[in-house]
Amino acid sequence: MEQKMVSPSLLQKALGEFIQLDEKITHYSSILGLVDWDQKVMAPKKGRNIFSKATGTLRTEIFQLSVSQEMGQLLEALTLENHYLQLDQVTRAKVREYKEYYQKSKAIPADLFKDYSILTAQANDAWEEARDKNDFASYLPYLEKIIDYKRQFAEIFGYDEHPYDALLDEFEPGLTVKRLDPLFAKLRKSSVELLNRIRKHGLPTKVEVFEQSFDIDKQKDFNRFILPLIGFDMQAGRLDETVHPFAQTVNIGDVRLTTRYLEKNVRSALFGTIHEAGHGIYEQQVNPIYEETVLQSGASFGIHESQSRFLENMIGRSQEFWHFFFPKLKEYFPEQLKDVSVGEFYRAVNTVQPSMIRVEADELTYNLHIMLRYEIEKALIGGEIEARDLPAIWNQKMKDYLGITPGNDTDGVLQDVHWSFGGIGYFPSYSLGNLYAAQILRTIQKAIPDFYHHIENGKFEIIQDWLKENIHQYGKLYRPNELIHMVTGEALNADYLIEYLEKKYAEVYQLDKR
């Protein structure tokens, strides 16, 4: 019987090859990021169909490199116990990232994965059509199959307690139902109560200020004016226009944001841009030592979302932010804002307005949209409910949490794209982002006691430096739970967000005085 021989030179060789393979995969991913952006933002209409085949070729190549025999052998060599012990922290993190992907990809039989890929491509078209025609029944067969696949995948990937854990792990590594349930239950309860108090006792805001026309060219100028001031490096990024705003990283020196300008809704571009800038600044501030490696992106979907929401909500919807920026905004729109005070404007941007559509929700009701989706996904994967039950369950939960009922499925269960591409387990990231953000806010206010004073003076550098030092620089080095513990000194906790929301809306809606 042969015994596995281990020599330092073998480790060095494996390490060298692993670094090269990682670099190649990262180079291709960087190119893929750029061309994906291009096809959404720049490409002329007639070329896109054929070009999607070219991107398909590159995407397939990235997948094949990631699950290649070479990768398998390198991961095996690097995780031999006496090798692994010699690896530094950065290499271990890289190995961790590739190993998880490799194992999950290899665990699913090739035929099963192929059938699933064909299904999701078809399901996306079916969803679009169903949404446009308000026809849930036509989409149901696809959704049923997707859920069936996802239940199978959960069994294949494995889990300790709840099958949904296996799916959550794809978006927020290490997260489980057991950890999430109490956080979300507490947040849901307090949010519903707060919403009811606002409805009963809240002093109405002057939200009608946003119902005026705001010239789009001026909106563009204003967005370009604030981006560098809040910390986005325009020499290392761009801002363009799309229907669905997003942030796309090409590399640390090239992060591209998009936003959407609506003449009748100045908030859309404004807070959309600030939100995407939060994602973008995170990626711009990753330590260059991770450039050209798998670690060059953010820690997880939830941590990423915490950075966009921290900038959009904790900073961008604060009183101090508008103390600084409102006089500037008034220079761009003197006519529209002539009868509005900064206090009124601050209250207006924080208007709570339950609505059918998640992406239009305010800071408070947004989480209720997520709770609803989380509960449905968990029950679907756990086998407690079936896809055919969804419209009824959806509408009931909307009524329970938000007090409104969608008039049709287009504005209800059919509104989101996520399930059609198999993204079950994705939604919780959005509220996790809010939870992380509030916990980070508490910590940063201890580290920088005059935090809001800096904002009031338009000094964002000290804040962005702190985020860089404590979060951004690490890229994907740490797991999200490790990172949040490192940054805040404790595990994720719902209390900070609950307190933050209570305090903010008491102020905005003058709840204590009424």
Added chain:
Amino acid sequence: MEQKMVSPSLLQKALGEFIQLDEKITHYSSILGLVDWDQKVMAPKKGRNIFSKATGTLRTEIFQLSVSQEMGQLLEALTLENHYLQLDQVTRAKVREYKEYYQKSKAIPADLFKDYSILTAQANDAWEEARDKNDFASYLPYLEKIIDYKRQFAEIFGYDEHPYDALLDEFEPGLTVKRLDPLFAKLRKSSVELLNRIRKHGLPTKVEVFEQSFDIDKQKDFNRFILPLIGFDMQAGRLDETVHPFAQTVNIGDVRLTTRYLEKNVRSALFGTIHEAGHGIYEQQVNPIYEETVLQSGASFGIHESQSRFLENMIGRSQEFWHFFFPKLKEYFPEQLKDVSVGEFYRAVNTVQPSMIRVEADELTYNLHIMLRYEIEKALIGGEIEARDLPAIWNQKMKDYLGITPGNDTDGVLQDVHWSFGGIGYFPSYSLGNLYAAQILRTIQKAIPDFYHHIENGKFEIIQDWLKENIHQYGKLYRPNELIHMVTGEALNADYLIEYLEKKYAEVYQLDKR
């Protein structure tokens, strides 16, 4: 001894694999085209350096696929005599393209090629610095080495008569000194004579009309206005801005043009855009059956240049073109053009003005800049002169042909980038483009007798359809000499360009009347 067995199924297998490999290479090339465009036109400054490593990885992959063992075996299988006889014309053309590249690449020893690649990268920087500092001596050692490599490559590639033939072949397959010498000699002689006649007897044009300010936003609007009218499909392309204008094909449905706007020189963007549109329309009109194959581009550098110059000069600088467009241009610039008649404007856009710089040259003197470079390259590769002699030879030829002498090397021998990247053999393409274009003009005027009448009425469709039918649709199917023979019924001939120039400038400068 084994005998090579040939079976139809073996051919089918090789064909299938060849098509797949071609598709993969073409997909990657398409992506590379897009990202090259992006880095010049869109990418933020700080990301470009790192991204160049990603494109380097993809470029290397394309090269490796093209010279891979797999490619070698497929080419061998497909060119076995009894296989080759069974291939259709399209497949033969694809095999021809890959085989030439494969053989040339394989012929150069790997170490030699690597050293050469390093040299050209360094030489480019050295050239830029030398040009900026007017310091030919600092660039000379690089240029000497490049010429030395090129002389070696010529020997490796092989040639029948002149070593320069081996280099010409890279840009215009099949072209030789023997064919080119008489064409260029005739053109040079007649151009010098015509230039002297214009200088002595020509009625001055009102070129000062272009010395006014033309608002850049209005220039942009006008360029966007004419592009679709002259046949460029804006649904299958874009127009952007760069310092050095170019056309970049992503695929047949996605062809991207760039231009440069100068407030004090309205001609720069105008004729630059029309020129690039000529390249772009060629690529947009390639038959979609060549999409995702090596044949999806134009036939050669020279043929491509013929299409850009045909549109820029034969059409865009014609009297009839301005009969149609001048009233429109006047709407954009009423102040600047208020005292100018269409006839004066036509004469002004055809002003002959010998200048030091090739890229600023007019339609007549442009060819003299090329003759000079051709003669120098031929003598360098033939070993008749050495790089150190160039400044003196350059200045002498400038005096002989154009009657002017550069005051420094920056405006002389250092002005072009081509030699620094090893592009020796490239320059003749530009004048070949003019020769082809004039010969095609003669043919199209027989096919469409009221050719200029259509232009006068802004009807470009019938002309673009003819170009599509006779030239564009074929992509890279035919060799340039085959194509020009097919289109015009004869081999390339200098008489048509000479006659065209004589006639045009007699008219513009009223030479017959004076």
